[in-house]
Amino acid sequence: MTKTEQQRNQSIFNLPQDIIFDILSRLPTRSLIQFRCVNSSSPPLISHPSFTKLHFTATLKKPDKNHLLIYYETLDYINHIYSLRSPTNTFQETLKLAPPYKPLHGYLRIVGSHKGLLCFFDTNFYSNVGHVLLWNPSISRFKKVGHDPCHDLDKVSHFVVGFGFVLRNLEFKVVKIVYGLDKVVNVNHVLVYELSSDSWRKIDGVVAPCGMVKGWSSNVVVNGFVNWLGFKEVVRDASLVPNVIMGFDLDNECFCVVELPKDIVHSYDQVCLVSYGDESLLLALGAHYVELNGEKWDMWVMGEYGVVDTWKKVCVVAHPVLSIPPLLMRNDHEVLMVMSDGRLVLFDAIKNEMLDLETHGLPLAFDAIGYTASLALLQG
Incomplete structure (x- = not known):
């Protein structure tokens, strides 16, 4: 028996299919994608409907790392950017998607x-x-x-x-x-x-x-x-x-x-719904006001979905010019915002500071949404 034949006999694919499925289902999506790329000649187990469902169920219990997808258009109106960001304090770009x-x-x-x-x-x-x-x-x-x-x-x-x-x-x-x-x-x-x-x-x-x-x-x-x-x-x-x-x-x-907060001041000229947290587990709302000394967004979070009495105003984002709706709330005091000049910033209500994330685009073209890798659509 040649060395190649010995290696083939010792391959994982000689194990029963249910055992192979159990082993592979414990791997994160990224590892499975790499495995699929380097084992193109192996049986298409990862594409098998039973396996994709098994892996999907496993990732629900232990999800892959959540990222932030930021969409924006360049100031010259030419390029549409889909930027995948790590969930760190600085939202560092990890990949541009096409x-x-x-x-x-x-x-x-x-x-x-x-x-x-x-x-x-x-x-x-x-x-x-x-x-x-x-x-x-x-x-x-x-x-x-x-x-x-x-x-x-x-x-x-x-x-x-x-x-x-x-x-x-x-x-x-x-x-x-x-x-x-x-x-x-x-x-x-x-x-x-x-x-x-x-x-x-x-x-x-x-x-x-x-x-x-x-x-x-x-x-x-x-x-x-x-x-x-x-x-x-x-x-x-x-x-x-x-x-x-x-x-x-x-x-x-x-x-x-679902009613808006009972205690909301009704002189707002804009309202917006906002994702809250990495998994968007809570409903958040922003209400915009123009005041003598500038503009502000009152940020509200609903503690229990559908229960009006659980609305709570958690922070205020204020600035001389701040009319663009918030993109998302990271937590009760950190809000991802776009300034009127097209700068993407992270506002910290506790420190009353804005961190420039060094991303510029058309002010009204920004969007932000969570993203976690999976095998969805692998079967076609």
Whole structure:
């Protein structure tokens, strides 16, 4: 027997498949990706549906290191940057990502990021008509989601899109709310896309309870709910400030309405929803005020999702010019902000200091979202 044959006989692939799965499922995603690259001639165990599900379950118990994905556009309007940052105090860049897709409509909006998958909506700057894209940069897999057949675009005012993950059945879902053109009655219908079936379906008997202005509406996912700012009534004037939070339960596929803090000062001219912490476990809200000596954002955090009495104002971010909404809250006193000159900074409310993160871009083009590597989409 040659040396090569002896090595082959001693290979891990001579073990029973369930033992191989158990061993490999304990490895972090990065190690599995490297293993897959250097063992291209070995059996495609890592791509096996049973293994990807096993590894996914294992990472839920012991997740890989969470990173921050920062999107921005350069000041010359030419380059669109997807910068992966380490979760350190300085958010040091570890990698620049290059999406494997050129937008058909000219603009890729980030819908969300969950368990290794990034969700985009391909549209143009002035319209909400477009299609959904899924991308796992860790394994260089990309998927264009098919158009849903359930509406006539001639009767559509705008879309509202959300993306998340259902822990109970390990399912990725995209929710799309399609608002009609009626300016008096809140006419809409709700569509859900499931990755496992690769199909859209309309949720019969369910309508979004809140109005949404025409224009892009960002969202924050907390506790399995996709959350948007909206209105208790039908509103077509985009200059009005939202007065309520609308949540969609991805698992039970139903809506809830969450009130703003009872003690909030209602003279704000902007409100925004903000991710909180590395895992976005809490819902946070920013309220903007213009005062005689400058501008400020009051930052609120909801201690228990859906319980209005658990809203708490945790810090205030103040500066002479500070109109751009916060990107995220790292904790109760650290807030990631963009200055009016396009500088990305980390504000510390305890020290009352702003740390310049040495990143410059178009002030209104920034976005920030958590990212953790996974094998999602490995099967196609």
